[in-house]
Amino acid sequence: MTSKLLKIGFIGGGKMAQAMAKGFISAGLSKGEAMIASCHPSDLMSHKAFKDIGAESVFENVPVVEKSEVVIISTKPSVVPIALGDIKKAGISADKLFLSIAMGVTIKQLEEFLPRQSRVIRVMPNLPALIRSGASVYVCGNKTTENDSNITKKLLESIGTCDQVTESMLDAITALSGSGPAYIYILIEALADGGVKMGLPRDLAYRLASQTVLGASKMVKETNTHPAVLKDDVTSPAGSTAAGLHFLEQQGFRAAVIGAIEVATQRCRQISQGGIN
Ligand SMILES: NC(=O)C1=CN([C@@H]2O[C@H](COP(=O)(O)OP(=O)(O)OC[C@H]3O[C@@H](n4cnc5c(N)ncnc54)[C@H](OP(=O)(O)O)[C@@H]3O)[C@@H](O)[C@H]2O)C=CC1
Numbered sequence: 097m098t099s100k101l102l103k104i105g106f107i108g109g110g111k112m113a114q115a116m117a118k119g120f121i122s123a124g125l126s127k128g129e130a131m132i133a134s135c136h137p138s139d140l141m142s143h144k145a146f147k148d149i150g151a152e153s154v155f156e157n158v159p160v161v162e163k164s165e166v167v168i169i170s171t172k173p174s175v176v177p178i179a180l181g182d183i184k185k186a187g188i189s190a191d192k193l194f195l196s197i198a199m200g201v202t203i204k205q206l207e208e209f210l211p212r213q214s215r216v217i218r219v220m221p222n223l224p225a226l227i228r229s230g231a232s233v234y235v236c237g238n239k240t241t242e243n244d245s246n247i248t249k250k251l252l253e254s255i256g257t258c259d260q261v262t263e264s265m266l267d268a269i270t271a272l273s274g275s276g277p278a279y280i281y282i283l284i285e286a287l288a289d290g291g292v293k294m295g296l297p298r299d300l301a302y303r304l305a306s307q308t309v310l311g312a313s314k315m316v317k318e319t320n321t322h323p324a325v326l327k328d329d330v331t332s333p334a335g336s337t338a339a340g341l342h343f344l345e346q347q348g349f350r351a352a353v354i355g356a357i358e359v360a361t362q363r364c365r366q367i368s369q370g371g372i373n
Pocket residue numbers: 107108109110111112113134135136137138139142157170171172173175178179197198199220221222223274275
């Protein structure tokens with residue numbers, strides 16, 4: 097006997113919505129035909145992307161809520177009040193589970209935008225959800241049930257790791273794991289550019305750079321060894337790594353990464369503190 101597929105809707109069918117939708121499908125947790133997304137009429141690429149996976153794609157938000165059990169709010173933060181305003185005006189019953197992935201938009205703000213008694217969970221996923229290697233966290237609003245938490249956990253675990261956290265952590269998490277893939281992509285690009293500068297063919301340089309990031313990351317996870325110890329293991333006396341590390345420290349590499357998390361967290365806080373723009 098096959099179990100009934102959960103109807104999942106996306107308000108805003110952009111990059112992160114597509115990554116999650118495709119992740120749920122490849123996890124076998126959903127199918128295109130059980131999904132619906134609303135796309136802005138100006139974003140025909142996203143409209144086509146949802147059609148291509150067999151999902152329904154519409155230009156209005158209300159049908160998404162009407163046809164779904166779980167509604168994922170996935171517009172940029174400044175659009176959230178507008179999109180949820182459509183739903184409130186339409187007087188749709190609050191009998192849906194709303195997951196919001198919008199950075200910085202708090203549970204209190206979401207509950208104000210939605211019909212009274214709406215059950216809201218904030219989620220911060222990241223882009224590798226597309227290949228089921230995401231890092232997600234979630235925070236339950238106080239109107240949610242244990243079943244809502246379980247559904248969310250099941251969805252997020254299907255696309256990578258999942259931790260339940262407190263809302264006070266969400267801005268820093270957004271800065272670290274939400275935005276983090278972008279930092280790693282420029283690291284990969286820079287590693288490869290360095291290799292090319294020193295004479296390597298571009299395709300080999302990208303292959304080596306991305307495999308190096310993957311392998312180093314897997315070692316931290318799988319050996320449970322402190323990254324400083326692993327760094328020491330790579331660094332031979334009077335060798336090339338020590339020379340490279342010295343240069344990175346001189347250029348403020350660590351301080352730049354730490355500073356990036358700090359300013360990204362502050363950007364989330366601007367949104368949380370009411371400046372949804
Ligand atoms: N990208 C990522 O890695 C992550 C993103 N997020 C969060 O996900 C959300 C979306 O980000 P991302 O996918 O990058 O952004 P995108 O711009 O790719 O997606 C947002 C989508 O919403 C559409 N949209 C605009 N207005 C409306 C409307 N009134 N109703 C419905 N849809 C509308 C946009 O169309 P148009 O382009 O025409 O404006 C666009 O297709 C953000 O809140 C972000 O914080 C969270 C974690 C990671």
